[in-house]
Amino acid sequence: MPELPEVETMARDLAPLVEGATITEAWWDWPPVVRHPAPDEFAHLIRSRRIEHVGRRAKWLVLDLSGSLALAIQVKMTGQLFVLPAGTVHDKHVHLRLTLDPGPVAGGRMWTGPRWLLFRDIRKFGRVGLYRRDGSGTILGPADQGELFGDHGPEPLEDAFTLREFRQRLRRRRGRLKTTLLDQSFIAGVGNIYADESLWRARLHPLRAADSLNLDQERRLYEAIRGVMGEAIVRRGSSVDDYTAPEGGGEMQEHLDVYQRTGLPCHRCGRPIRRFELNARGTHFCSWCQRLPLADRTGSNRSLARRARRQARRGRNWSDLEGLEAEADPLGSRAH
DNA sequence: ACGCCTACCTGCTTGC
C-alpha cells in the first residue's frame, strides 16, 4: 500500500530508467486507467514527448514531459511500474503500456532497443493523467483549470513545512487525530501504516481530538511524522501485503512498531499492541503508551465527544474488536 | 463547510 515513502522509492528507482527517453506510443486495455484527458487525446498528446524528470507529489508519481506536460500516476493500493524490453510477455494486470525510445541515457549507457514502461495494477484502483504546467510550473487540473494538487496539504518533509505551520493547521481541525493525518488536504502522503506509526511514536491516541493537543504533544507528533517518513524512505518503504518495490523490496516493515503487530509486545512497554477499526481501517496502537485523556472524551471537542458517546451506546465502532472482548478498550482508559 | 461513509476493484483467507 504505497504511501509517501513507497512512492518516493518508486520515483527514485524509475528515474534512471526512463529519464531522457521519448514516448513513442501509448496502449491500454481498460480505458478508465486513463483519467485525463480522453484516452485518444491522451495517446495523441503523449506521443513524441521526452521524459525530462521523474518526481513525486503526495502519493503520486509525476513525470515531467517535454512541452510543459506532466504525466501524473496515482498508484493507489496496488499499482506498480516496470521498465522492460518491448515485447516482453506480461500478465493481464498490466493496463497501460508506454513504448519508450530510450535515446542516450544518463551515464552514457545506451539501450539496444525500445522499452516498455508498464503500469500494472491488480485491483484497478490506480489512474494516470496527462496535465499541463502553467508558466510558473504549477500543474493544472482537468480543463487546464485550478491546481491538480490544489486540494493537497504540504509535503511533510519539506523545509517549508514547519512546526509552526503544523500547529496552526492542527488547531483548525475538528476531527480525530488519525482521521486528520489520513486527510490528504491536511498533510500529503500519510497513509494507514505511517499514521499508526507516527501516533505510536508521538504517544498519542488515534481517537484524540486533533485540536486538543498541548504544545509538547504537537511537537512530538510533528517530529514523529517527519522522523517516520524520513526513516521509511531510507529503508525504501514497507513491503506489506500486495506491495513490494520492483527494484528490491523495502525493509521498513521490519522496523514498524505497531502496524500489523496486533498482539505482539509494544517496543516501548512490552504490553500487547491492540487493533480496532476506525473509518473501516485497521488501527494499531498501544493502549498503555497512547492514552485517551478523560477530558478529551468529554469536553475539548463537543461534537466529537457527542458522536463518540452515541457510538459507544450503540456498541459500534470501537466495541466490536477481534478476540479479547474483556481486553478490548481502544479508549485506552483501563488501568493495567 | 466540514467530516463521515461508501463505491470502486481483485486476490487471498476463512468458514461452512
Add this chain to the structure above:
DNA sequence: TGCAAGCAGGTAGGCG
C-alpha cells in the same frame, strides 16, 4: 473440494 463471504485500503464523490 467448492463456494461464498470477509477483508485489505486510497480516495472521489455523495450525504448529512
